[in-house]
Amino acid sequence: DSHHDQFLAELMRYLRQPSVAAQNLGMTEMAALAKEQLEARGFNVQILPTDGHPVVYGELGNGPRTLLIYDHYDVQPAEPLDLWESPPFEPTVRNGNLYARGVADNKGDQMCRMQAIEAWLATMGKLPLKIKWVIEGEEEIGSPNLEAFAHKYADLLKADGCLWETGGYNELDQFSLWLGLKGIAYFELRLKTMGIDAHSGNATMLPNPAWRLVWALSTLKDANNRITLDNYWEHVIPPAPDEVALLEKVPFDAEKIKSTYGAKAFINDMDAAAAKRAHYFEPTITICGFESGYTGAGTKTVLPKEAKVKLDFRLVPNLTPELVYDLLRKHLDRRGFSDIEIVRFSAERNARSRADSAVVQAAITAARKIYGADPVIYPLMPGSGPMYPLSDMLGIPAVLAGLSHNGSRAHAPNEHIRLKDYWLGQKFIGEFIRAFAEL
Amino acid sequence: DSHHDQFLAELMRYLRQPSVAAQNLGMTEMAALAKEQLEARGFNVQILPTDGHPVVYGELGNGPRTLLIYDHYDVQPAEPLDLWESPPFEPTVRNGNLYARGVADNKGDQMCRMQAIEAWLATMGKLPLKIKWVIEGEEEIGSPNLEAFAHKYADLLKADGCLWETGGYNELDQFSLWLGLKGIAYFELRLKTMGIDAHSGNATMLPNPAWRLVWALSTLKDANNRITLDNYWEHVIPPAPDEVALLEKVPFDAEKIKSTYGAKAFINDMDAAAAKRAHYFEPTITICGFESGYTGAGTKTVLPKEAKVKLDFRLVPNLTPELVYDLLRKHLDRRGFSDIEIVRFSAERNARSRADSAVVQAAITAARKIYGADPVIYPLMPGSGPMYPLSDMLGIPAVLAGLSHNGSRAHAPNEHIRLKDYWLGQKFIGEFIRAFAEL
Numbered sequence: 001d002s003h004h005d006q007f008l009a010e011l012m013r014y015l016r017q018p019s020v021a022a023q024n025l026g027m028t029e030m031a032a033l034a035k036e037q038l039e040a041r042g043f044n045v046q047i048l049p050t051d052g053h054p055v056v057y058g059e060l061g062n063g064p065r066t067l068l069i070y071d072h073y074d075v076q077p078a079e080p081l082d083l084w085e086s087p088p089f090e091p092t093v094r095n096g097n098l099y100a101r102g103v104a105d106n107k108g109d110q111m112c113r114m115q116a117i118e119a120w121l122a123t124m125g126k127l128p129l130k131i132k133w134v135i136e137g138e139e140e141i142g143s144p145n146l147e148a149f150a151h152k153y154a155d156l157l158k159a160d161g162c163l164w165e166t167g168g169y170n171e172l173d174q175f176s177l178w179l180g181l182k183g184i185a186y187f188e189l190r191l192k193t194m195g196i197d198a199h200s201g202n203a204t205m206l207p208n209p210a211w212r213l214v215w216a217l218s219t220l221k222d223a224n225n226r227i228t229l230d231n232y233w234e235h236v237i238p239p240a241p242d243e244v245a246l247l248e249k250v251p252f253d254a255e256k257i258k259s260t261y262g263a264k265a266f267i268n269d270m271d272a273a274a275a276k277r278a279h280y281f282e283p284t285i286t287i288c289g290f291e292s293g294y295t296g297a298g299t300k301t302v303l304p305k306e307a308k309v310k311l312d313f314r315l316v317p318n319l320t321p322e323l324v325y326d327l328l329r330k331h332l333d334r335r336g337f338s339d340i341e342i343v344r345f346s347a348e349r350n351a352r353s354r355a356d357s358a359v360v361q362a363a364i365t366a367a368r369k370i371y372g373a374d375p376v377i378y379p380l381m382p383g384s385g386p387m388y389p390l391s392d393m394l395g396i397p398a399v400l401a402g403l404s405h406n407g408s409r410a411h412a413p414n415e416h417i418r419l420k421d422y423w424l425g426q427k428f429i430g431e432f433i434r435a436f437a438e439l
Numbered sequence: 440d441s442h443h444d445q446f447l448a449e450l451m452r453y454l455r456q457p458s459v460a461a462q463n464l465g466m467t468e469m470a471a472l473a474k475e476q477l478e479a480r481g482f483n484v485q486i487l488p489t490d491g492h493p494v495v496y497g498e499l500g501n502g503p504r505t506l507l508i509y510d511h512y513d514v515q516p517a518e519p520l521d522l523w524e525s526p527p528f529e530p531t532v533r534n535g536n537l538y539a540r541g542v543a544d545n546k547g548d549q550m551c552r553m554q555a556i557e558a559w560l561a562t563m564g565k566l567p568l569k570i571k572w573v574i575e576g577e578e579e580i581g582s583p584n585l586e587a588f589a590h591k592y593a594d595l596l597k598a599d600g601c602l603w604e605t606g607g608y609n610e611l612d613q614f615s616l617w618l619g620l621k622g623i624a625y626f627e628l629r630l631k632t633m634g635i636d637a638h639s640g641n642a643t644m645l646p647n648p649a650w651r652l653v654w655a656l657s658t659l660k661d662a663n664n665r666i667t668l669d670n671y672w673e674h675v676i677p678p679a680p681d682e683v684a685l686l687e688k689v690p691f692d693a694e695k696i697k698s699t700y701g702a703k704a705f706i707n708d709m710d711a712a713a714a715k716r717a718h719y720f721e722p723t724i725t726i727c728g729f730e731s732g733y734t735g736a737g738t739k740t741v742l743p744k745e746a747k748v749k750l751d752f753r754l755v756p757n758l759t760p761e762l763v764y765d766l767l768r769k770h771l772d773r774r775g776f777s778d779i780e781i782v783r784f785s786a787e788r789n790a791r792s793r794a795d796s797a798v799v800q801a802a803i804t805a806a807r808k809i810y811g812a813d814p815v816i817y818p819l820m821p822g823s824g825p826m827y828p829l830s831d832m833l834g835i836p837a838v839l840a841g842l843s844h845n846g847s848r849a850h851a852p853n854e855h856i857r858l859k860d861y862w863l864g865q866k867f868i869g870e871f872i873r874a875f876a877e878l
Contacts, residue, residue, distance in 0.1 A: 064567065140816065195700060195701020198700050199752065200753070201822045203725035204718040204721050204723055204753075205708075211660060214726065215657060218656075223594070229568070235648075257644070261637050261641070262634020263633045265646070270644060275643075278643045279644050286639045286650075287650055288743070289734045289743070291729065292726065292732070293732035295729070299749065302727050305701075308734070310739075314639070314642070349467070382640045383638070
């Protein structure tokens with residue numbers, strides 16, 4: 001219908017504006033466009049500065065309940081461009097899908113939510129609650145300024161629940177809700193024992209940084225994959241019974257996962273139940289990269305001067321990036337590895353909301369109405385994201401409920417959403433607002 | 440004098456012929472030139488085929504003693520060409536040095552030895568011993584066919600002593616003799632746990648090949664640098680008292696070594712005496728390279744599908760490449776690391792001759808006469824080379840006595856020898872032949 005045509009044109013305009021934070025491409029223009037679109041729905045909008053790209057912040061409505069919405073106006077870089085079937089910033093409809101960089105992650109959510117509110121205002125009148133909307137500009141570069149922003153504006157951001165970006169359909173194409181994310185702390189361990197590489201004949205006497213990293217790493221996790229970092233497990237709390245109960249209803253196709261990655265078996269030959277539980281509730285320490293010395297074809301008899309390893313810690317309650325950094329530094333120092341430098345990269349704390357919170361219950365109610373079935377409720381998504389500063393830190397329960405499906409290719413070429421999900425998503429947002437205001 | 444001019448012209452012709460085995464460049468022409476030059480001195484020469492480049496083999500003279508000489512007609516690749524001050528295959532004299540690829544390693548030795556024999560024949564008449572000369576064509580690519588050659592021609596090669604290629608002056612510019620080499624076994628450990636890289640969020644359940652290599656490696660050597668490979672030390676025999684006594688007279692400038700490489704300290708803070716002893720007599724296992732996952736700038740949350748490590752084992756008696764491969768395979772299998780593939784590269788056995796052998800005593804006698812001082816006698820060179828098949832394997836004591844000085848830059852751009860060493864070297868060869876025939 002003509003509404004859909006107009007809404008789609010608006011969405012395509014929103015997608016046509018590049019906004020790649022990592023490349024500082026179109027960010028000012030995109031923030032202005034987000035502000036304009038919120039204002040077009042009557043929002044009172046401010047561009048709130050941070051140490052990086054600013055936050056676009058809007059408020060609208062009044063009522064006993066306040067809903068915080070989180071989205072981001074930045075997108076992933078579009079490269080490699082040659083793998084796109086249509087240009088990333090020229091939104092294109094093919095076979096009922098809309099292709100564009102950022103349509104799934106997460107400009108589609110934003111415009112869908114704005115248009116749902118517009119429809120509410122046009123048909124129902126005033127909003128039954130207050131909406132506070134944070135659209136940040138640095139999600140795809142790790143939200144380095146979001147925690148400081150949330151601290152600074154903690155009073156402004158007070159709310160009863162938070163609707164998070166992204167989410168949508170699981171791998172069985174069931175509409176799903178996710179109630180949290182794992183935390184992450186990413187480090188690079190660096191060791192340089194010499195100013196220049198030496199001939200390996202000197203390995204009798206000159207220190208080898210690759211060996212030292214191997215020895216240090218081998219004290220962090222044993223060959224049974226058990227993390228052995230000093231004082232680590234005393235900070236880890238097991239999932240709550242209701243989280244475990246939720247997970248039992250979540251689908252998990254162990255054979256499909258193994259065949260997707262071409263893995264013969266899970267770690268320690270875990271069965272599906274153990275792997276599923278580990279996947280959602282266990283913390284990890286992962287070697288994402290290791291580099292030292294000669295890595296080309298054949299041989300080079302070299303004693304390398306330096307070695308580097310990239311380590312990704314995924315965090316569950318109550319591990320935090322600061323804590324694991326501190327534990328790691330002390331663990332290494334205690335074993336004589338003070339020469340190993342730890343460089344800190346991304347750090348995001350874990351976030352978990354409970355299924356009995358109003359915002360989750362409202363999402364369940366709305367999902368039943370719109371999608372005709374109980375949504376699948378995941379206690380968390382096993383990835384990481386900047387949810388903590390706007391949820392657990394401020395005491396606001398949050399839920400991920402979005403438009404993506406399992407093949408949406410967020411972060412990859414040919415990112416897309418299915419248009420039918422977009423129109424259903426608008427109806428979902430309307431029902432969600434109603435339910436959250438009434439519950 | 441005119442002899443020197445003619446000899447130098449001959450040497451330069453020998454150097455002008457490229458002969459890079461790794462690039463299969465000029466090998467046939469060089470073998471023919473070596474044959475021609477030996478024949479010009481009256482040698483009976485055969486081109487003996489191998490599975491690779493052939494061996495040029497010559498015989499001349501008769502006497503109670505037989506001397507085996509080992510040289511190689513192949514040279515290292517000349518690259519990087521832009522770092523040469525004069526082209527590598529255009530021999531050039533500058534400041535009393537002769538620059539050319541292969542002049543130090545080891546065409547200079549060959550021509551020096553041939554011309555010394557020519558001078559003997561011209562001035563003294565017949566040789567007082569039989570010379571058997573092996574000039575191989577694959578030394579710079581690891582002599583993959585030399586052991587099979589030596590087995591096949593074991594009877595032909597029978598001799599009382601062997602004059603090895605290279606050697607010359609130590610870092611204090613003292614004329615030196617080396618009585619052996621360490622062995623080497625170079626392996627690549629490879630592990631692939633998945634067909635594709637995974638997102639690191641899956642590290643909860645999917646196996647990480649980098650961790651598995653770290654765990655496997657950590658069982659090979661402990662953090663005190665002690666090799667812990669199963670059943671390894673029972674094969675290692677300590678140096679003989681006379682070898683230890685020789686080493687005591689060898690110079691070792693610990694502070695200079697540390698400052699050359701920019702190392703703060705030796706492994707385990709060894710003092711100079713401990714480092715020296717370790718350097719000459721200890722075996723090693725060295726990580727020469729480690730590669731897995733993402734190694735660029737910043738972060739990538741990846742669970743790598745594969746990992747590779749390059750390991751260099753330096754061998755002392757009675758470790759052999761076959762033995763350490765077998766020990767390593769069993770050690771890994773015993774610990775559940777059968778999934779780690781071991782790819783074998785270079786393998787050379789250690790070789791050691793004793794100072795009281797006739798060939799070493801002849802070299803000492805000749806050195807005293809020509810260089811006016813006792814040579815420094817190293818029980819071995821801490822590097823590796825293809826000495827074993829022509830020495831220990833055939834029961835022939837061998838000595839390294841050559842033309843290189845500490846700055847000769849073998850294998851590097853601007854390889855050179857000092858011409859004064861070349862002319863002294865000719866005299867040394869004459870005295871050595873006399874002494875070896877008479878001793």
